Amino acid sequence: MDFAPVYLVERFFYRFVNFFHHWYVDGSRWLGHKFLNLLSDMDKTLAIQITLRYFFAPLYGDYSIIGRILGVIFRTGRIVIAAVFYLFITIIFILVYLIWIAIPVVPLVYVARHL
Numbered sequence: 355m356d357f358a359p360v361y362l363v364e365r366f367f368y369r370f371v372n373f374f375h376h377w378y379v380d381g382s383r384w385l386g387h388k389f390l391n392l393l394s395d396m397d398k399t400l401a402i403q404i405t406l407r408y409f410f411a412p413l414y415g416d417y418s419i420i421g422r423i424l425g426v427i428f429r430t431g432r433i434v435i436a437a438v439f440y441l442f443i444t445i446i447f448i449l450v451y452l453i454w455i456a457i458p459v460v461p462l463v464y465v466a467r468h469l
Contacts, residue, residue, distance in 0.1 A: 377458055385454065389447045393440065400436040405429050 397403060412418075413425035 374458065378455070381454060382451070385447070385451055389443075392443060392447075396436075396439060396443065400432070400439065402433060402436045402440075405432050405436070 409426065409429050410422075411425060412421040413428060414421070416422075416425075
């Protein structure tokens with residue numbers, strides 16, 4: 355006769371634990387994939403790997419001393435700008451992730467504090 359209440363309690367705790375697994379593990383994995391995909395898409399535009407590869411190559415094939423100097427200067431500026439964008443996106447994703455982690459915990463702490 356007591357099978358239904360035991361089953362309901364067991365399912366409650368199973369769903370409770372499963373929610374946190376889904377929220378933290380699966381959600382973190384999803385957010386991490388989105389972050390890496392965004393960085394990959396940004397690298398297609400900012401081309402930091404290609405810029406580093408050809409850092410000392412002359413700009414637009416201009417092998418004069420001015421072309422070589424300007425190539426390094428412009429590529430340094432491009433790398434700095436790309437690094438600022440990467441840092442900005444990384445900070446935003448860290449803040450979003452911290453908020454994502456806090457969403458289930460805050461109501462539990464609030465309820466526990468007011469019991």
